[in-house]
Amino acid sequence: MKDGFISALHRMTDVEVITETTRLRSYESDGLSAIKGLPKVVVIPSTMLGLQALVRLASEWGVPLVARGAGTGLSGGATPHPDGVLVSLAKFREIVSIDVENRRARVQPGVTNLAISEAVSEHGLFYAPDPSSQIACTIGGNVAENSGGVHCVKYGLTLHNVTGLEVMLMSGERISIGYEESSSHQPDLLALLHGSEGMLGVITEVEVLLTPKPEAVAVILAAFREVSVAADAVGAIFADGLVPAGLEMMDRLAIQAAEAFVHAGYPLDAEAMLLIELDGTMAEISSLIDKTLTILKRQGAYQSNVERSEEGRARLWMGRKAAFPAVGRISPDYYCMDGTIPRRHLAEVLERIGSLSEQYGLRVANVFHAGDGNLHPLILFDANIEGELERAEAFGADILTLCIEFGGTITGEHGVGLEKINQMCVQFDDAALEIFHGVKAVFDEQGLLNPGKAVPTLSRCAEFGAMHVHKGKMPHPHLERF
Amino acid sequence: MANQLDVIRERLLSVEADHPGWSIQGRASKGFLGFENPELERLSLNHHEGVIDYWPDELIIRVRGGTALSDIDQALKANRQRMIFDAPRVNGQGTIGGAVAAGLSGPSSPFNRQIRHALLGLQLLRGTGEAVRFGGEVVKNVAGYDVSRLQIGALGIFGPILDVSMKVEPIPEWQGAFAMPADEDSLRRLTNHKHDRGLSGAGILGGQIVLRFEGSGVNADQIRPRLKSLGYEEISMDMFTALRDLTFLPTIGWRWEGPRETPLSGHEIAVDWLGGLRYFAEQADAPAEGKHWPYGPDARQTCSFLNVGTVQHGILARLKAIFDPQGVFNAGRLSREF
Numbered sequence: 009m010k011d012g013f014i015s016a017l018h019r020m021t022d023v024e025v026i027t028e029t030t031r032l033r034s035y036e037s038d039g040l041s042a043i044k045g046l047p048k049v050v051v052i053p054s055t056m057l058g059l060q061a062l063v064r065l066a067s068e069w070g071v072p073l074v075a076r077g078a079g080t081g082l083s084g085g086a087t088p089h090p091d092g093v094l095v096s097l098a099k100f101r102e103i104v105s106i107d108v109e110n111r112r113a114r115v116q117p118g119v120t121n122l123a124i125s126e127a128v129s130e131h132g133l134f135y136a137p138d139p140s141s142q143i144a145c146t147i148g149g150n151v152a153e154n155s156g157g158v159h160c161v162k163y164g165l166t167l168h169n170v171t172g173l174e175v176m177l178m179s180g181e182r183i184s185i186g187y188e189e190s191s192s193h194q195p196d197l198l199a200l201l202h203g204s205e206g207m208l209g210v211i212t213e214v215e216v217l218l219t220p221k222p223e224a225v226a227v228i229l230a231a232f233r234e235v236s237v238a239a240d241a242v243g244a245i246f247a248d249g250l251v252p253a254g255l256e257m258m259d260r261l262a263i264q265a266a267e268a269f270v271h272a273g274y275p276l277d278a279e280a281m282l283l284i285e286l287d288g289t290m291a292e293i294s295s296l297i298d299k300t301l302t303i304l305k306r307q308g309a310y311q312s313n314v315e316r317s318e319e320g321r322a323r324l325w326m327g328r329k330a331a332f333p334a335v336g337r338i339s340p341d342y343y344c345m346d347g348t349i350p351r352r353h354l355a356e357v358l359e360r361i362g363s364l365s366e367q368y369g370l371r372v373a374n375v376f377h378a379g380d381g382n383l384h385p386l387i388l389f390d391a392n393i394e395g396e397l398e399r400a401e402a403f404g405a406d407i408l409t410l411c412i413e414f415g416g417t418i419t420g421e422h423g424v425g426l427e428k429i430n431q432m433c434v435q436f437d438d439a440a441l442e443i444f445h446g447v448k449a450v451f452d453e454q455g456l457l458n459p460g461k462a463v464p465t466l467s468r469c470a471e472f473g474a475m476h477v478h479k480g481k482m483p484h485p486h487l488e489r490f
Numbered sequence: 491m492a493n494q495l496d497v498i499r500e501r502l503l504s505v506e507a508d509h510p511g512w513s514i515q516g517r518a519s520k521g522f523l524g525f526e527n528p529e530l531e532r533l534s535l536n537h538h539e540g541v542i543d544y545w546p547d548e549l550i551i552r553v554r555g556g557t558a559l560s561d562i563d564q565a566l567k568a569n570r571q572r573m574i575f576d577a578p579r580v581n582g583q584g585t586i587g588g589a590v591a592a593g594l595s596g597p598s599s600p601f602n603r604q605i606r607h608a609l610l611g612l613q614l615l616r617g618t619g620e621a622v623r624f625g626g627e628v629v630k631n632v633a634g635y636d637v638s639r640l641q642i643g644a645l646g647i648f649g650p651i652l653d654v655s656m657k658v659e660p661i662p663e664w665q666g667a668f669a670m671p672a673d674e675d676s677l678r679r680l681t682n683h684k685h686d687r688g689l690s691g692a693g694i695l696g697g698q699i700v701l702r703f704e705g706s707g708v709n710a711d712q713i714r715p716r717l718k719s720l721g722y723e724e725i726s727m728d729m730f731t732a733l734r735d736l737t738f739l740p741t742i743g744w745r746w747e748g749p750r751e752t753p754l755s756g757h758e759i760a761v762d763w764l765g766g767l768r769y770f771a772e773q774a775d776a777p778a779e780g781k782h783w784p785y786g787p788d789a790r791q792t793c794s795f796l797n798v799g800t801v802q803h804g805i806l807a808r809l810k811a812i813f814d815p816q817g818v819f820n821a822g823r824l825s826r827e828f
Contacts, residue, residue: 111685154632165630167639168607183801188747192593192643193523193783194798194824195806199606199639203632217602220685247547249570249660289687291708348628351548382630420630428633435633439622446812447635450805463634 009048009091013069017051017093020065022058026050035094038079038086039141042343042397043426047074047088052096056182056212059095063210064180066093072459073178075206077118077149080141082344083425085153085205085461092459095210097148103127104213111218112171117148117211121155124216133218136163139421140329148211154203156421158254158328159285161379163219165421167202172215175201175208178452187215200447205423206458208451222287225253226297227321230309231278235259238280239354241307242378245284246351248303250296254285255379259358261338262331262375262386269334272327275311282309282378283328285321331375332386339371339388343400347411348420351381357414361385361407368403370396382420383411409434424462432462433469441466493554494538495652499619501533502818511818514646516556516585519578520592522739522785524645524795524823533819535587535650541565542653543627549658550610550627555587555651562586571658574608575599576691576734587651593643596734597691597702600763605642612638613652617818627655640809646820647828648813662704665690666713667730668722669698677754677765684750684764688713691730694761695738700729733762742769743789748780796825803827 017025026032027049037044053059066073072092079086088094100116103124107113108131113124121142124135138157139145145155150166151173163169172187186198201208232238238257245252258266260279267274275281282304286296297314304312315321327334335342349357358374361383365372376384385407389400408418408431418424418431432441444463448455464472502512513530535556543552546569553562559577566572576596577589590612595604611625614637625631625638641651670679672694679699680692688709691702701722703713714724732738742759750765757775758768770776773789781797784790796803807828810817817828 154636156630160630164602164607167636168602177801181801183799183805185802188781192595192745192747193645194593194796194802195644195648195809196593196606196636196639196642197802197805199636199642202636204635208635220687223687243547246549251660288706289709289712291712292706295706295708348630350545350550350628352545377630380630381628415626416628417626417631417633419633420628421632423632424634432633437622439616439620440624440634440637443622443624443637443812444635447637447809450808450812 009071010069013071014049016065016069017049017062020058020061022053022055023062024052024054026052035076035079035088035096038076038081038084040082040084040087040425040427043084043087045088045090047094048091050094050096052099054099059210059212060176060180060182062093062095063176063178066456067178067180067454070454070456072456074458075148075152075210077146077152078120078141078144080145081149081153081425082346082422083419083427085423085425085458087426089459097146097210100148100212108133111220112215113218114213114215115147116213118146121145121147121150128218132221134221135216136160136169136219137166140332147214147216151202151211151214152204152206153421153423156377156380156382158256158377161255161377162251162253167199169217169219170198170202170214171217173198173201173211174213176210176212178209178454178457182212203423205425205462207448207462208457210457222253224290224293224316225285225287225321226293226314226316227324228284228286228297228300228304229274229313229315229324230282230284230304231275231311232280232282232309233278235280235358236355237308238282239358239378241282241304241309242354243351244303244307245300248299250299250303252284252300252379253287254283255377256283256328257281257374257376257378258283258328258331259374261371261373262335265334265338265373266327266331269337270326270330272323274327283324328375335373335375335386335388340390340392341388341397342373343387343389343404345383345385345387345404345407346419346422347408347416348380348382349411349414349416351378353414354378354381357383357410360410364403364406368399370400370403377420380420381416383407405431426461429462429464429468430472432464433472438466438469441469492537492539494535494556495621498533498535498538498615498650502615502617503619509818511821513823514591514650514820516588517558517583519580519583520588522580522787522790523592525790525826527822530821533650535585538652539585546571549660550655551658552627552653552655553586554653556585559584559586559589566658567661570661572661574603574657574659575605576603577605579735580739582735586654590641590651590654591644591646597693597730597762600766601690603690606639608656608658609638609642609654610657611655612641614641614648614813615650615652617649617814617816621652625655629657645824647810647824649819663706664710665702665704665727666710667725667727668701668703668717669725669729670720670722672697672699677751680761680764681750691733692764693733694758695729695733698729700725700733702727702730733760738769739785742771743784743786744770744773744776745783745785746770746776746780748777752777752779794826
């Protein structure tokens with residue numbers, strides 16, 4: 009970082025500047041703590057003018073800028089840049105307006121996901137995307153990662169529930185995108201900014217769509233003797249024309265860990281279970297339940313429990329929601345993956361993950377959004393044992409490659425960040441990566457916003473390709489390798 | 491089924507350096523959108539058609555860009571499924587590539603059923619003849635920038651869409667359309683329904699307020715008597731087909747989008763989106779507040795089509811240069827400047 013930059017920061021108003029190492033430590037990683045590094049400086053603006061002045065200063069000095077919400081991301085997207093500023097948007101916590109009539113709310117980027125639903129609950133509304141970190145994660149981060157959650161199988165991702173954005177470009181200009189009924193007749197920039205991992209602009213305001221709470225909700229727990237049978241039941245539910253509000257799957261290890269932790273009443277003799285949430289009008293819910301139970305019976309569920317009361321539903325969900333910390337109780341460390349595959353391959357991919365588990369000598373617990381084919385294998389390891397972290401990372405990389413092999417993607421909702429940047433070389437060819445770099449340069453010519461994340465350089469891919477030759481095919485063959 | 495990629499590519503690469511560029515065309519049904527640059531040569535994707543993959547259990551289909559919307563309807567209907575959005579079939583025509591490029595999702599738009607809810611991935615042809623794939627065939631996918639959805643509404647300025655993967659949905663158990671005569675209070679009557687559960691279309695056409703509902707059979711039993719008590723009669727779906735397919739296109743000169751509560755001027759040829767979308771013969775008849783797009787043959791040749799601020803205009807111009815550095819596709823169509 010150039011001399012004088014931090015002094016210039018200290019002269020700014022409307023910002024808090026942190027340079028003490030002890031305080032900087034709080035920002036050394038996001039939710040992916042395996043990747044960490046101290047930022048040179050953390051700046052916390054308290055006004056948009058303060059943020060704008062900071063962005064302009066960084067641009068003028070050519071200093072990298074990493075935006076951070078609550079730091080709950082799981083891919084290292086908010087890992088600090090060693091020579092850059094980490095800008096925390098934590099003070100932008102205002103719900104600017106709630107328009108009940110048109111079911112919209114405008115919020116600042118630091119508002120937590122759950123706070124939106126809580127603020128509109130009295131009007132019978134909620135904000136549908138519900139990542140598991142919703143109590144802490146911020147809407148700005150949700151946009152940056154295009155976050156999903158349990159209910160996006162029916163209600164969509166962040167992208168489908170955001171109607172407008174205000175974005176600060178690296179030039180310091182603020183632009184409004186969306187805010188209308190539709191984006192007819194202009195390229196969908198609103199979509200382009202979703203999931204762009206803080207690489208194109210800093211989100212300064214979000215207009216979200218509010219959804220009416222369903223009249224009636226039911227949760228079904230279905231237990232299976234075989235993982236593959238449970239996986240096939242997932243496809244059968246959709247094939248019969250049902251679209252559940254949520255459809256989650258847990259395997260034996262995850263069930264047992266969760267049950268031991270929170271006593272949700274999960275079947276300990278099951279190899280796999282599904283949690284299926286159905287919602288609709290009072291008039292239709294019974295028929296939805298009956299149809300689903302018929303499918304589950306036909307597909308080989310040996311036990312199906314229906315919970316319609318709020319208390320009963322909360323109990324069933326409690327185990328699923330506690331599954332990650334529950335797994336944390338049975339292993340010193342775990343590594344959460346996030347690939348997505350077409351649902352029809354669930355059984356086969358889970359079997360292959362089981363084989364990889366044996367090959368690497370590391371246990372894996374599967375607890376995931378089966379309705380979307382979004383896998384979250386939790387690889388169990390002990391970082392204190394030499395080489396186990398590296399083995400877990402290699403196992404994780406193989407799972408992601410497996411997802412691509414089966415027509416899926418390396419990340420369903422956690423983002424690429426730093427964690428999966430090498431796997432981007434497997435999923436995309438040079439032409440696509442070049443376009444991604446071009447898109448980045450359109451918004452951020454100097455490459456200062458969150459540099460080094462999400463999109464690998466072609467030379468990095470060439471080096472990675474040299475290490476990972478798949479079926480004898482050398483990726484990015486035209487590039488020189490040193 | 492026909493994969494015409496080699497034919498299209500050969501045509502693209504066979505021209506001289508001073509070639510004026512290409513005007514991308516499917517079934518020639520969206521000619522009313524944007525500036526028509528008479529110097530460009532037509533590049534037809536009409537025969538690059540067919541369903542490539544369809545997994546009914548996944549609710550996902552992949553089709554070539556030139557596939558007729560009607561052919562997709564037919565393939566989906568066999569499995570009691572449908573496209574999520576109401577893509578217009580102007581004069582009964584339209585391809586999926588054109589639907590994405592036009593960005594029109596029809597009456598279903600305000601009800602979370604837009605192209606952006608359906609599109610999962612696509613393949614784009616570049617001026618060099620290189621085909622580049624973005625997105626994929628899974629609903630949750632956050633790897634790389636969402637370049638696929640950037641094509642929605644781009645009118646092909648970034649290149650021809652070779653194929654499209656999209657999410658589809660089960661046809662609801664029940665669909666019903668209802669109408670009552672429009673009067674001075676039509677806008678209020680229309681917007682009174684905006685929070686009705688199951689509403690999937692609402693507009694004014696041919697002197698009638700028209701509503702569309704869908705859902706399960708049990709919901710139908712509740713909705714029908716309630717609408718009847720309000721003076722609505724159940725009608726066929728024809729009115730919604732007309733709103734979707736813009737059957738009144740020859741009579742309109744301007745499209746208007748704006749706040750749905752904006753008072754009606756009385757000159758509306760058709761109203762959709764609960765009042766948020768209106769069609770007029772003359773621009774002067776449309777409310778001043780909101781956005782205007784020229785649809786008439788004269789207006790679109792003389793008035794600007796792209797309706798964004800200066801900064802966004804600059805971003806789009808630079809994006810065009812990334813995807814199509816030689817500027818060979820649909821030059822001027824969206825903005826006269828690129």
